[in-house]
Amino acid sequence: METDESIFRAYDIRGIYPIQINEELAYKLGRSFATFNKGKIVVGRDGRIGGEVLKENLIKGLTESGAEVIDIGIVPTPLIIFSIKYYNFDGGICITASHNPKEYQGFLFYNREGEGIGLENGLEEIKENIHSEKFTEGKGVIIRKNILQDYINFISDKITLENAKMKVVIDCGNGVASVVLPKLLNRFGIEYFPLFCSLDGNFPNRDPEPRMDNLKALQEKVVELKADCGFAYDGDADRVVGVDEKGNVLTPNQFFCVLIKSYLENKKEKVVHDSLSSLTVDELVKYYKGFPIGCRVGHVFIQKKVLEENAAIGGEISGHYFFNELFGADDASFATLKVLEYLNKKKIKLSEVYRELPSYYFDSIRVKTKEEEKFKFIENLKTEFKEKNYKMDCSDGVKIIFDDSWILLRASNTEPKISIAYESKTEEGFEKLKKFVNELVKKIPK
Incomplete structure (x- = not known):
């Protein structure tokens, strides 16, 4: 065959x-x-x-x-x-x-x-x-x-959650987070409410990918139980999405910034971020006198960069977070515990942590296209933008850089889709970018 x-x-x-x-x-x-x-x-x-x-x-x-x-x-x-x-x-x-x-x-x-x-x-x-x-x-x-007990013992030595009187909701999405996460939370004495925490390859309750538009059950349960926060996982538990105590879903950039604060508040560290990350990430790392390092999108590349640069942490806008102390693994369970550890240490609500961050205008979309056309489309854009004399970065797709804003378009390496992210420091600039993006979307081969 x-x-x-x-x-x-x-x-x-x-x-x-x-x-x-x-x-x-x-x-x-x-x-x-x-x-x-x-x-x-x-x-x-x-x-x-x-x-x-x-x-x-x-x-x-x-x-x-x-x-x-x-x-x-x-x-x-x-x-x-x-x-x-x-x-x-x-x-x-x-x-x-x-x-x-x-x-x-x-x-x-x-x-x-x-x-x-x-x-x-x-x-x-x-x-x-x-x-x-x-x-x-x-x-x-x-x-x-x-290996579960060895793993749990290893993680336990790296997290401090003493006297953590917290309540969390976990949406395992019928994926393998169900196998490990409850055991970890029990180890630390964290009160938790499980949602969809039975393993089921049919994923009957939501898609394996946790997104802003399919976490309603988690959001409602966090509010109903007056929980401190909630977390949702993808099918193989290498991605995580956070929900604050008010039921608001954190963007990956916001979640990443919480993790950055947990590592950099007491120590200058290197932080790897992908080319789709918000300006906020770069600025937060510099605020703490850390060292931001850009990297192309893709878990293989970010993990490798974290290890090569001996960075404390790496992050991808898709919800992957990579930890040097875990051999560069993008471990969603460990990311969860790091956030809980930070909240417990600071005695602060999750909404308060990301509310402290600069509020820029950011959005990202993924547009379906033909598998055989996606890379060709990006190459054509490079030619078009070069002719218009745009300031570009072509290290990962094509990124147009303006004074206080940017747009990045890249072909997904895992799906027949074009990923588009754009950000502006002003609302007016963001609206202009949105119109520009809408015109670009029309050109994507369907």
């Missing part, structure tokens, strides 16, 4: 199950990865439909190419990174499609440093191995291991 080339994205593999992602592909990926990355390989999965049979075939492929496989079962994606670094394994694979709709499945790959493997650092070679079917032969073994 021929492999669909479109499943190979910039930093992972994703496609429709079982049409594009199936048992045969999983087996070949196992053979290929063990050929590419020899040694002890940790394997886990999220709660999506097809996950178990994909895992079985992946492991079959890994062992037939000589790998020693450590099967850690159903876990959040960041626990793959934790396992590699904590136990000194040689690599890892997580079977997940993260925040994508329920019809999707996929694979994330990690090297022995715990860094994500994308097309620029190994995924292309993994793909070529599949096409050539030149696999290493061997007879590997399978070890099943429960």
Whole structure:
């Protein structure tokens, strides 16, 4: 069976199950990865439909190419990174499609440093191995291991939540946050109310991606229970969205700024942010005498930059937050605990924390387009904007920079979409940007 080339994205593999992602592909990926990355390989999965049979075939492929496989079962994606670094394994694979709709499945790959493997650092070679079917032969073994207690102990040593009389609501979205987060909150004695915290690959209550428009149940429950705050997670628990005590959903920029304050108030640190982040992020880091470092969008790139620069934290506007003290993992459970730790330490409400931040005018949208047209569209824009003599930054898509505002357009590496973000320090400037963006949207191939 021929492999669909479109499943190979910039930093992972994703496609429709079982049409594009199936048992045969999983087996070949196992053979290929063990050929590419020899040694002890940790394997886990999220709660999506097809996950178990994909895992079985992946492991079959890994062992037939000589790998020693450590099967850690159903876990959040960041626990793959934790396992590699904590136990000194040689690599890892997580079977997940993260925040994508329920019809999707996929694979994330990690090297022995715990860094994500994308097309620029190994995924292309993994793909070529599949096409050539030149696999290493061997007879590997399978070890099943429960890592949750080691993970919880590790996290517990990094968080201080003594006498925290807090009440929170957690919306696990029927994803794998359900497996870990309640245990962590119990460890710290945090009172919590669970929403959709049973694992269900059909995601019956909301999409796997937590968004401003699908968190009504969480918002209402926070207000009803007079909770201190609420949190919502994506399918594999590497993204988190916050809700304050009034039921307001924090933007990713606001959530990131809360985390930045928790790290930088007492120590000058480096902070990595993506090219879609608000001006507020950069200004807040500088306010605390820290060092902001820009990076292209993509979890592989931000995680790598955090580790290379020895930054305390990194953030992506999609809701990923990366922690140096967790080996660069984008761990949504740890992000939750860091926010709770900060609120408890300062004895402050969540709404009060982000209310202190500069209030600029920011928006972002994602527009569906044709997969085969998305990168070409961005290249055409670069030519058009260059002819108009706009000040541009083309390191990640195309960004137009004005005196007190900016617009960024980039092709998504995981979906057939164009991401657009824009920001202005003034309302008048924002309205002008909005009109400009509306005209650009009309040009996107549908």
